[in-house]
Amino acid sequence: MASAADFFQQNFDYIIIGGGTTGLALASILSTNASIRVGVIEAGLRKDDEMILVPGMVGKAVGNPEYDWNLVTKPQPFAQNREISLPRGKVLGGTSALNYMAYCRGSKLEHNDWEKLGIKGWNWNTISNAIRSAEAWSPPTRHAKAHHADNVAKNHGRHGYVKTSAYSYYYDLVLPLFETMNKMGVVTNQSEASGHNIGIWTYTASIDPQTNTRCYSTNAYYDRVSNQPNITVLTGAQASKVIFRQTSSSDLQATAVEYHKGGRTYEVPVRREVIISTGALQTPQILELSGIGNPDLLRRLNIPVIIDLPGVGENLQDHPKVSMGAELKGSHETVDDLNSESFAQQKLEQYRLSRTGMLSSTLSTVVFVPSSSFIPLDKMQSILSALDEALQLPQIQNSPWKKCYEVQRAWLENNGIAQLEVVLEPSYTHVGCTNDKAKHYTLVVFLEHAWSRGHVHATSSSVLDSPEIDLAMLDSLGNIDMMMLVEAVKYAFKVMETGTLGDLTAEIIEPKPSWSDEQLMDYIRSDIASGDHPIGTASMLPRSANGVVDNELKVYGTTNLRVADASIFPIHVGTHPQATLYGLAHKAAEIIQTSEKAEL
Numbered sequence: 001m002a003s004a005a006d007f008f009q010q011n012f013d014y015i016i017i018g019g020g021t022t023g024l025a026l027a028s029i030l031s032t033n034a035s036i037r038v039g040v041i042e043a044g045l046r047k048d049d050e051m052i053l054v055p056g057m058v059g060k061a062v063g064n065p066e067y068d069w070n071l072v073t074k075p076q077p078f079a080q081n082r083e084i085s086l087p088r089g090k091v092l093g094g095t096s097a098l099n100y101m102a103y104c105r106g107s108k109l110e111h112n113d114w115e116k117l118g119i120k121g122w123n124w125n126t127i128s129n130a131i132r133s134a135e136a137w138s139p140p141t142r143h144a145k146a147h148h149a150d151n152v153a154k155n156h157g158r159h160g161y162v163k164t165s166a167y168s169y170y171y172d173l174v175l176p177l178f179e180t181m182n183k184m185g186v187v188t189n190q191s192e193a194s195g196h197n198i199g200i201w202t203y204t205a206s207i208d209p210q211t212n213t214r215c216y217s218t219n220a221y222y223d224r225v226s227n228q229p230n231i232t233v234l235t236g237a238q239a240s241k242v243i244f245r246q247t248s249s250s251d252l253q254a255t256a257v258e259y260h261k262g263g264r265t266y267e268v269p270v271r272r273e274v275i276i277s278t279g280a281l282q283t284p285q286i287l288e289l290s291g292i293g294n295p296d297l298l299r300r301l302n303i304p305v306i307i308d309l310p311g312v313g314e315n316l317q318d319h320p321k322v323s324m325g326a327e328l329k330g331s332h333e334t335v336d337d338l339n340s341e342s343f344a345q346q347k348l349e350q351y352r353l354s355r356t357g358m359l360s361s362t363l364s365t366v367v368f369v370p371s372s373s374f375i376p377l378d379k380m381q382s383i384l385s386a387l388d389e390a391l392q393l394p395q396i397q398n399s400p401w402k403k404c405y406e407v408q409r410a411w412l413e414n415n416g417i418a419q420l421e422v423v424l425e426p427s428y429t430h431v432g433c434t435n436d437k438a439k440h441y442t443l444v445v446f447l448e449h450a451w452s453r454g455h456v457h458a459t460s461s462s463v464l465d466s467p468e469i470d471l472a473m474l475d476s477l478g479n480i481d482m483m484m485l486v487e488a489v490k491y492a493f494k495v496m497e498t499g500t501l502g503d504l505t506a507e508i509i510e511p512k513p514s515w516s517d518e519q520l521m522d523y524i525r526s527d528i529a530s531g532d533h534p535i536g537t538a539s540m541l542p543r544s545a546n547g548v549v550d551n552e553l554k555v556y557g558t559t560n561l562r563v564a565d566a567s568i569f570p571i572h573v574g575t576h577p578q579a580t581l582y583g584l585a586h587k588a589a590e591i592i593q594t595s596e597k598a599e600l
């Protein structure tokens with residue numbers, strides 16, 4: 001760690017803006033070459049307390065300004081004008097310090113289609129190899145195997161950085177959900193890491209099985225190199241822009257980074273490259289403050305335009321989610337029990353003594369299904385005809401994103417690609433819960449390939465002003481997201497009513513299976529929230545397709561500015577992103593090291 005005064009006087013080869021999931025991993029990998037010097041500018045502070053490290057305390061730091069940026073969308077007109085909250089880690093390690101630790105992959109089909117969008121070298125083979133390089137997996141225990149934990153060693157990395165494992169504790173609703181889903185024709189998937197993630201499975205998690213603590217980019221990567229003299233991390237400093245000089249070619253060269261700390265502004269020079277890793281909701285702001293983006297927008301903010309890249313901040317995608325609550329019959333241990341102070345204290349003592357029990361684990365079970373599993377044929381026909389009509393509109397036919405829409409359209413009818421994710425949470429946090437003594441669970445349905453596209457843009461020329469974030473929630477082509485969510489909710493009703501889970505369900509509280517489609521739509525508008533997986537705002541795509549970075553993560557029009565974080569995903573993948581982001585850090589390091597060698 002460094003002071004602001006030390007930091008700006010150093011000569012770094014690489015400066016990484018944002019010491020989060022991807023950025024801190026990348027900085028640490030680069031620093032394994034002792035001959036180069038790496039500097040990291042991170043707005044948050046290092047925090048290694050139980051709110052971060054204890055798996056079962058996940059969620060406690062969310063909303064706390066010492067850990068969370070507490071970003072919100074602008075009012076969303078299709079979601080009752082609500083401002084939707086978007087937690088983002090503001091600590092060393094970024095959102096890897098706050099997330100639910102699910103460590104899973106997208107599918108082979110989706111990633112192979114990434115390459116077809118024109119980003120050579122980004123396909124299932126290269127991405128899954130990179131994820132394996134990141135991973136240090138431990139095989140499941142017998143108890144975890146009995147809960148269907150992934151036990152296929154060849155699909156996992158053993159010698160990487162991020163310790164991953166199955167859980168040591170499973171809620172007693174896990175096996176009933178497996179039985180119910182199997183009864184509904186959904187197969188148990190023994191290894192989602194294989195590149196085929198359809199089915200019901202339990203997560204592999206970024207949890208160190210020796211200590212049952214969260215493994216995140218700080219303790220997985222940075223702690224291995226933090227005492228080396230060639231890596232310096234400045235925390236509590238907010239970078240504001242990248243400074244360039246014109247080169248003999250038409251491209252610009254980044255020469256320094258401006259940042260704020262303690263009320264003062266500094267400029268730190270860079271010898272080789274700058275890498276922006278501030279995440280999908282904040283990377284566009286730094287690009288724009290540096291003069292890179294849509295010229296009209298930059299002029300409105302009085303920012304001199306240096307590179308015209310209209311894709312900056314556009315193409316924002318997420319996994320929107322809707323939660324549905326039910327009351328359980330009988331007695332079960334659920335997360336709601338932790339609302340009792342004495343019970344929570346008892347569980348914490350158990351965890352501190354033996355690293356066992358409820359706090360050693362988080363949510364573990366998930367269902368991924370294609371459209372044909374949850375959308376009846378007649379509804380699918382209506383959805384496809386509404387979508388195909390919308391796709392013919394001139395604004396789509398002439399859109400730079402046209403190819404992305406075509407790929408997504410093909411995925412809608414592909415039985416190997418998940419459109420819906422259902423997560424079982426053994427808790428109930430919604431209003432309307434009338435019986436305090438009863439136990440509850442929530443099924444959360446997530447759209448894996450929503451059709452809405454939002455944006456995030458700077459609102460002034462100061463990094464201290466929050467960006468404007470518009471998820472365009474439910475504002476989708478042909479109203480497809482709403483049509484799919486109605487079917488998703490109906491499918492979840494069936495899950496709650498079928499097999500062993502059905503037998504354990506005393507009452508579906510909200511929404512109700514008896515409700516009309518209109519009532520369900522109202523509920524969806526009132527409940528829809530971010531799935532916490534924003535991506536796409538500095539897409540890796542050809543420049544003609546509104547791309548911001550090329551297949552080497554280099555910002556178009558620059559010689560030495562790259563982006564490495566969730567903003568480069570060109571189109572969403574049906575999975576939780578952290579494993580892919582650690583893989584991205586490894587791929588970015590390889591690209592940078594190869595270009596270093598080429599220059600020698």
Ligand SMILES: Cc1cc2nc3c(=O)[nH]c(=O)nc-3n(C[C@H](O)[C@H](O)[C@H](O)COP(=O)(O)OP(=O)(O)OC[C@H]3O[C@@H](n4cnc5c(N)ncnc54)[C@H](O)[C@@H]3O)c2cc1C
Nearest residue numbers: 018020021022043094095100101102239279566576577578
């Ligand atoms: C509550 C929650 C639960 C989730 N659960 C899961 C899960 O179980 N599994 C999964 O795979 N994914 C999950 N995710 C998503 C996943 O964690 C994120 O997609 C991922 O961590 C994002 O990584 P990133 O590198 O893009 O950005 P981040 O990790 O957010 O890193 C960005 C960093 O940049 C810093 N920064 C921002 N602006 C500046 C600035 N101007 N100057 C300096 N520093 C700056 C931030 O403080 C942060 O440290 C979850 C997310 C949330 C919020």
